[in-house]
Structure formats: C-alpha cells, structure tokens
Amino acid sequence: SQQGEEDPQALSIQEGENATMNCSYKTSINNLQWYRQNSGRGLVHLILIRSNEREKHSGRLRVTLDTSKKSSSLLITASRAADTASYFCATAPTGNQFYFGTGTSLTVIP
Amino acid sequence: DVKVTQSSRYLVKRTGEKVFLECVQDMDHENMFWYRQDPGLGLRLIYFSYDVKMKEKGDIPEGYSVSREKKERFSLILESASTNQTSMYLCASSFGGARGETQYFGPGTRLLVL
Numbered sequence: 097s098q099q100g101e102e103d104p105q106a107l108s109i110q111e112g113e114n115a116t117m118n119c120s121y122k123t124s125i126n127n128l129q130w131y132r133q134n135s136g137r138g139l140v141h142l143i144l145i146r147s148n149e150r151e152k153h154s155g156r157l158r159v160t161l162d163t164s165k166k167s168s169s170l171l172i173t174a175s176r177a178a179d180t181a182s183y184f185c186a187t188a189p190t191g192n193q194f195y196f197g198t199g200t201s202l203t204v205i206p
Numbered sequence: 207d208v209k210v211t212q213s214s215r216y217l218v219k220r221t222g223e224k225v226f227l228e229c230v231q232d233m234d235h236e237n238m239f240w241y242r243q244d245p246g247l248g249l250r251l252i253y254f255s256y257d258v259k260m261k262e263k264g265d266i267p268e269g270y271s272v273s274r275e276k277k278e279r280f281s282l283i284l285e286s287a288s289t290n291q292t293s294m295y296l297c298a299s300s301f302g303g304a305r306g307e308t309q310y311f312g313p314g315t316r317l318l319v320l
Binding site for chain 2: 127129131136137138139140141144184186188193194195196197198199
C-alpha cells in the first residue's frame with residue numbers, strides 16, 4: 097500500500113526561485129524522509145525528520161513536518177538548474193520498510 | 207561511501223525467459239530491498255530481506271522470487287518474464303534496526319520484456 101503522496105506532481109520554476117513540494121501520508125510514522133532521483137538513476141537520500149521534530153534544515157533544504165495533519169513539505173531555496181530531478185517522500189511506519197510516494201518532478205529553468 | 211551496484215543498467219528479454227537481476231552492496235548492511243518503479247505509481251516494494259536466507263514479501267511479490275545466499279548480494283528472479291514486468295528495478299540496502307533509517311539505492315536496471 098502506498099503511504100506518501102507528493103503534491104504537485106510537476107513543478108517548473110526559474111533558477112534562483114524557491115521550490116516547495118508537499119507530502120501527505122496516511123498512518124503514524126517514526127520518521128519521514130525525502131529522496132531525490134535524477135533522470136534514469138537511483139534515489140539519493142536528502143534529509144530525514146523524526147516524528148518528534150517540526151523543522152529541519154540541511155544546506156538549501158528545509159523540511160517541515162506536521163504530524164497532526166500527516167503532512168510534510170520540502171523547500172529548496174535559491175534553486176539551481178542542477179536541482180532538476182524528481183523528489184520523493186518516504187515514510188517508515190514501523191521497522192525498516194519504507195513507503196514511497198509517486199514523486200514531484202521539478203524542473204529548474206536556467 | 208556506500209556503494210550499491212546492480213548487474214545491468216539495461217536489459218532486454220523475451221516473454222517466458224527466466225531473468226536474474228543482481229544487487230551487491232559493500233557496506234555490510236543487514237537489509238536489502240527490491241522495488242519496481244513505474245510512471246504514476248512511484249516505487250513499489252517487491253521483496254525485502256533482513257538477513258541472509260531471510261525474505262519477506264512486499265506489496266507486489268507476484269511473479270517474482272528472491273535469493274539471499276550471502277549478506278552482500280540480493281537477487282531478484284523473474285521466473286517467466288511477462289510484458290507487464292517491463293519496468294525500472296531498483297535495489298536498495300540499509301542497516302538493520304534503529305540504524306536502518308536511510309536506504310541506499312543502486313543505479314537501477316531498466317528491463318524491457320518483449
């Protein structure tokens with residue numbers, strides 16, 4: 097069963113702008129993670145936020161988590177053309193089995 | 207750096223063929239996973255393994271089997287390939303237990319079944 101669902105499905109912005117994508121999930125979680133996938137490649141882990149955290153930063157990435165709404169957002173500030181990729185949220189309700197969403201496809205136009 | 211490698215980047219097979227997809231990780235991870243990725247459906251878990259010779263079904267195990275004879279290697283087997291198994295296959299690994307919060311992915315194998 098699919099846990100996470102990203103929104104929007106696709107996003108196109110100009111270089112230098114901020115990109116925000118959202119993730120909604122269905123059940124309680126231990127943590128939520130965001131991954132990035134360049135076209136035709138495997139996924140790369142970006143950032144993890146635990147269920148008792150509300151916000152986390154890593155470089156140009158900012159992740160928020162609202163467990164009451166079962167939602168998370170990923171903000172990429174000052175986007176670059178190299179940020180063009182698909183972004184997935186993943187939740188781990190229990191153990192080490194993850195559930196991935198369908199992803200947001202981000203295009204950053206130079 | 208964690209390295210997860212997959213035996214092929216691209217594979218073309220005929221319907222009915224037996225197909226082996228190999229995955230090797232070099233970080234002594236306990237957990238290994240096989241996903242398939244299809245447009246609009248995201249990543250779906252086929253099988254995973256928590257230890258050598260252990261396997262658990264994921265969400266879509268039908269038509270697949272797996273083998274984990276050594277800790278570093280996890281094989282996905284399509285017993286009789288069908289056209290609806292044309293997909294991108296991704297292998298991942300992670301530590302077990304509380305250390306298994308991050309999965310590390312291979313580059314993927316794009317399989318075309320004719």
